[in-house]
Amino acid sequence: MKQIILKERPAGKITEASFETKEVRLNGLHDSELHLKLVFLSVDPYLLGRMNNESADMPSFKHGEPIKSTGVLRVIRSESRDFEEGDLVVGQVPWQEEVIVSEKKVRKIDTSFISAKAYLGVIGMTGLTAYFGLLDIGKPKKDETVVVSAAAGAVGSTVGQIAQIKGAHVIGITGTDDKARYLVKEIGFNAAVNYHDPNFAENLKRACPNGVDVYFESVGGEISEAVWPLLNKFARIPVCGTISNYNSPAEEDVGTRVQRYLIQANALMQGFSVTNYKEDYKEATEQLIKWLREGKLTHKETVLKGFDQIVPAFISLFEGKNIGKIIVEMTD
Incomplete structure (x- = not known):
């Protein structure tokens, strides 16, 4: 075999x-x-x-x-x-x-x-990654703005749906207009922007008129550089990955320095791994299954x-x- x-x-x-x-x-x-x-x-x-x-x-x-x-x-x-x-x-x-x-x-x-x-996916490691990163670090509140990068992917699409369950206003960042339409029309994101659009930064700012309270970071690079100026006071940034440099790990990731934006917003930026939460897998899986049964989650x-x-x-x-x-x- x-x-x-x-x-x-x-x-x-x-x-x-x-x-x-x-x-x-x-x-x-x-x-x-x-x-x-x-x-x-x-x-x-x-x-x-x-x-x-x-x-x-x-x-x-x-x-x-x-x-x-x-x-x-x-x-x-x-x-x-x-x-x-x-x-x-x-x-x-x-x-x-x-x-x-x-x-x-x-x-x-x-x-x-x-x-x-x-x-x-949704009730496996993907769902658990979304669940713990968003809820333990992001802590979205009702009517806050949550921005999700790689939003049409397995983790990002689940993050956005959980944020909606918590009553947040959810904006997705993705790479095609078809994916943006999927996020809005099929899983209910409030808006989605295509980072390949030459007016991406302006479009993102327009989609977030009240700034950004939670940014679920999976990409890094130029995409995230458009988010930093939009951070609100006490924003939270769970860092799940930096897929923009996964294919060139030896190259230096040069770009906007985020520190001044974190200081200005008094923001929290924290990396995490789903394996940090092994003791809580059972409880989280049961909650994800409950939401799935109730029709609050789709995949x-x-x-x-x-x-x-x-x-x-x-x-x-x-x-x-x-x-x-x-x-x-x-x-x-």
Whole structure:
């Protein structure tokens, strides 16, 4: 069966040269182990940090070893009393068509109401990232203005919806007019602006007549430079990522210095990782599921089909092509 390994660490822009597909064989099944077949796989920007040996809170991937991310898998054989053939499970697994893992490495999921793909997105690590970053650091209040960068992506679209639940006025920043229309017409953002528009900074200012109280930062670079002058007194800035320089980590990120804007606004800017909140995952997941059941949250996926699409799907994350969560669906 196929497995995708890290062939070499990316040098600048991520390309297929960093990966290699090889054939592997599985060992026998032991007590309390499960033989699983991959059904859906999540690809996420944070994986690039692990490939570049730059992740602060997760171990780096090693040369010659498989990349790992979250997947939904079906039980083919079970040596566990808690799992049966046909069960669907979710867990961190290698990029591999089939795997054998301990029963402790995965958890069973219920798809009677919630789709399997949602466990990789809105109620998975994506949803948790949005939930904790916005609510613990951003702390949006009713009628405040929340600006979200990378707003049509998996995290950003969830951030905007949670901000709406809290009664905020939500503005999305995205890269195409189609994505801007999606944010406003399909998930209810109050407004959205295209950062490729030559009048982007002016358009953003017009969309935020009362300034910016919360800026959920996932991009950095020139896009964020348009936000800093709009910060209100005591603004809060959760920093989820800086995708603008993910493909050129060795280059200096030169631009407007943010310090004076933070001082002028007495603003809080704080980086975070979802793994900081492990003890609260259960409670947050239950809340996300509740909002999903109540129709307060919606989710959209960009789905590529076939094991051979895993690497192209991952690379596309840094090209701004997707709306919502990128998921790879396996085909028989």
